[in-house]
Structures are given as structure tokens and as C-alpha cells.
Amino acid sequence: MIVTAPRVLERAREIVAPELGRWTNRLSPPLRLVIGYHLGFVRPDGGPASANGGKSVRSALALLSAEAAGSSAETALPGAVAVELVHNFSLLHDDVMDRDRERRHRPTAWTLFGEPSAILAGDALLVLAQRALLEEPSPACVAAAEALSEATARMISGQAADVSFVEDDSVSLERCLRMMSDKTGALLSCAASIGAVLAGGSEDAVRALATYGSHLGVAFQSVDDLLGIWGDPEVTGKPAANDLRERKKSLPVAAALDSGGPGARKLRALLPGDPLGEAEVAEAAALVEHLGGQDRARDIAEGELARCLKALARVPLADPARSELAELARFVIEREF
């Protein structure tokens, strides 16, 4: 299926970028430079730039979610800004923790400004996100701030589980899926429902949109995990099978380990210890595929996408936002296969 890049992503960037600029301009110069660079607003020397600041999926979801609840996209603006800020907080810290040197085809912030500055820049974004929602603390904004705090807590918990899996021999498919639902599903679920919360939408609408976002997150992460092993380095910007090199228990690996039998035992024996050499990485990738890890991850991605789309049909939601949410979900998943 071919899905064109939805115009809703363009629109989100246009609406949200000035607000992101307004918030980050309040920061002191050292933080503003690091964050402005990370967001693609400025060059490392502070000169203006218009680099790729990300796809704005989360802010697009927030805007559509207000419209789906029968309100205007503008209603969702503080929420759209806040989810984008939380997402970028997590990227800044992830790059430090994973020692990733490149993101969006540019050097990561910590490689240019040092680790302390990148950690502090992430911290500052997390605090800004709260401030964006509490600037005019209506009951709806406070409810949105609570929802975002809960989602952020789950995201961090999922990241911590992901880190702990590396040294954990007993990661099951079930635990892996729960980790993915926390790490990626929670914030997408919040993004897809925060607009409805701010618009004062019905509980049913908020719940359906949150369910849509949660399944979208797991589907998205499943595709990411497939690409982390079998993605084209030219496209992903990372070495082939990088997740295996880093001994991550991503979805295909957890599924392969769950298959049991001598193959799974062999894979389990390969993973512990030091980072894998090239030959071992290739052997592990072949073994994960042979044990059905790739097929299982694909099936899960498809199943989660189906559940995601089904959630949109459960309650009355306004069009065209409902169909744009469906299109966006397909785009986010299709783009990388």
C-alpha cells in the first residue's frame, strides 16, 4: 500500500514550531543553543538553520485529537507543544545513554556540546513541557498535565526496562511487549488523546483515542525493532543489525527466545557478555529470523495497526480528523517497511 505523507504533519510543524521557539527563547543562552540545535532551528555556532527537526508525529496527533473531539486544532496547542517537548527530552537523553553519534543525519547534541549540556538540555525540555500546560491552568489543562506526567513516567519506566533487558536472561515476549507499550505506546497514547482532553471531549472519545495511540505506538516500535536488525543502513543511518550489536532484547529477539528449543538456547548463549563481533552479529540475525522472530514481529506490527484503526471506529469521532488519524497511522507504519 502506498500512503502519501499526510499534510497533517506539515501543518503540525507550521503551527507548533513558533510555539516551540517561543518557549525555548525563554531559556538562558547556553541551554537555548543546545536545544535550538537539537530542534533544527540553529547551527552549532548559533546561526539560523532549517534542519530536519523531526516528523512532528506527536504534535500532529495532538491537533487531530482535538478536531476528532469536535473542537479546533488550536485548542490542542499547549498539549501539542508539550508532547513534542517531552519527545525531544527523551531523544536528547537517549542519545547520551546509547552513545549514538548521529540523529536526523546530523551529529547528536552531546557529541558537539558535551554530555553535561545534553543532559541539562533534556532536563530543561521536560520542565518546559509542564510549564507549557500550566501556563493557563484551566481544569482541562491541569487534567492534560496529569495525563502527560503519567505518560512520561511510563515512558521512562519502559526505557529503564529496555536498559535492564540487556543483562536479563529471562525476557519473554510478553515482558517485551509491555516494555514497548510503556516506552513508545504511552507517549503516543497521550499525544493522541491530549487534544480531546483539552477540548473537553467525552470520556469515551478520550479513551478510544488513547487506545488508538497506544496500539500505534507498539506497531511503530515493532517496525523500528525490525529495522534495528534488518534495516538498510543507508536509510536508518545506523550500522546493520545495530540492535543485536548492542545486545538489545528487542521484539524479534524476544519472540525468537520465546520459541524455545535448541535454536533459542543457542541464541541465548550468543547474547550475553561483551558486545558481539561482526560474525556473531550476522549469526544472531540469521538465527532470530530462522526462529521466526522476524515473522512474529511483522505479525504483531500488523495486528497492532489493525487494533489501532479499530479503536477509531468504536465511538463517534468528527471527520475529517478521524480519517486523517487513520491515514497518519498507516503512514507512520508503512514508511519504514
Next chain:
Amino acid sequence: MIVTAPRVLERAREIVAPELGRWTNRLSPPLRLVIGYHLGFVRPDGGPASANGGKSVRSALALLSAEAAGSSAETALPGAVAVELVHNFSLLHDDVMDRDRERRHRPTAWTLFGEPSAILAGDALLVLAQRALLEEPSPACVAAAEALSEATARMISGQAADVSFVEDDSVSLERCLRMMSDKTGALLSCAASIGAVLAGGSEDAVRALATYGSHLGVAFQSVDDLLGIWGDPEVTGKPAANDLRERKKSLPVAAALDSGGPGARKLRALLPGDPLGEAEVAEAAALVEHLGGQDRARDIAEGELARCLKALARVPLADPARSELAELARFVIEREF
């Protein structure tokens, strides 16, 4: 002057520790272990411990602040928990950024659990702090959450300034004092007024208590900076003149540089470049003292303490909280001289 350890610190620990436990118990096991260890609740293997979890100065201030505004200490509980969580977030990240291997006479979290786990644990505490205040979002709690967000943003901004000063040749005494007011004053100011905010105290009372906390913070940091150069390694747990070794532009250094003349030029020439060797560290410490940096920092500490105490006299505040706040300020400063 000899000041005994105020019982208010004991009381704060007794009241706040169970609440800290309740919040951190909600975290998933990997985060709970790192945070429980950092707070002194458990050993690195998860077994129970009763290690030194810090002095609880910030939560004590929060409790006293509610009482000073004429309410009960319990009114301040969500605020006392939240400021303690934010403080510990900053300690976890500071230790990673400064590569400090020991805190409170125990190995720091990152040395035991790895850098990613310590970063995530700090992130989790920052989010928990917001949740502690938004659990029952009364207007007073929302106002407290806003105040805490603003203070946290200033604290992070101050830390970023502190980091940027290392490579900055033009740090003046004025910029250094502003950095200290952000880095240390903002959270102490919030802690000292958040109880009054939660108690619905008058604007005048909130402002006076915030002023008290802000000056207390700068006084405290001034003493910390004196100890960072001339403190006894046995007491501080850090090598002698460690701040100079790390080329920090702390208060005595900024004051010495501000003195101008050939001595200041010599000091300026010593500081840039690689970490200093032992002979250079000793030379720099002697130069800072000779240029009056030590005396100036002592004067500033005394002056800030006086302003801090004066703020308590500006508006009617309830006793004994008012006199306990004064005693606590003297204790915090005296303890280290």
C-alpha cells in the same frame, strides 16, 4: 556561634520519608532499586538499609513555611515531598555530569548501576515531583506545581551556566552571583515558600519566605564554594581544592578575577586548558586567596545570611516556625565553616 542541629530536620525526615517511599514504590523495579539506593532506603542488592539519605533541609523548609503561614506542617506535605524529589533528581544528574564517585560517603548511583540507569532515575524523580503535586489538583496545589516548575527551570539554567563558565573567560562576580541564585537559590526559595502557597498564605508572606530562601541559597552556595577550595578533604569527601582542579569559576574565583590587575591576569592565564596539575592547583588557591577571593566570598555569605534573616522580620509570620526558620538558616551556614 554554635548552633545545634535543629530538631526540624529530624521531623522532616520522619514525616517525608514514608511519603517518598510511597511514591518511589510506584516505580518499576529497575528504577525503584536505583532510586531507593540513592535515597538510602536499600543496599545496592535491594536489601533494606538505613543509610544517610541527606539532610532534608528542603523538606524541612517546606513544612516550616506552612506553619509560618499559620497552617499545619501536614498542609505542606505534597510540596515537601516534591522539593525533596527535585533536589534528588538534580543530585543524580550532577553526579553523572561531574563524574563524582562518592556522595554521602557511599558510591554514587551511576558508578554502581551505570550511567543510563542514573540518568533515567533522575528523570523519573523529576516527573514524580510533578505528580506528587498534581495528585489532588486543588488550585493551591496547581499554584505550587507552577512555582516548582519555574524554580526547577531556573535551577537547570543555573547548572548550565555553571558548566558553561569553565570555558568562559569573561565570568564576572555579578554573573557568578546570578548563576548561584539560579542554581541553588531558586529551589531553596521555592522550598521555603511552597508550604505557604499550599496553606493559602498571604502574598506578602509567600514573598518574604521566598526571599528568605533565595538569600539562604546564595549564602549556602558561597560556603560550599569556600569549602570547594579550602575545605578539609576528610569532611567534604573530596580532594583539596577540587573546584580549582575542575576549573570551576566558583564564587571565590570569580571574585578574585574581578579584582583586576596583574594578579587577576595571572589567575586568568592559569585556568584555561586541561585540568590543572597539583602544583598549579596549589598556586591557583594561593592566588585566589591573595586576591581577596576568600574574604569576598565570606563577606557575601555573611551578607546573604543577614538578608535571609531580615526577610523573616518583614511580615508577620507565626512562631515558633519563624524562629525555627532563623535557626535552620544559621545551622545550614554554620555547619560547614
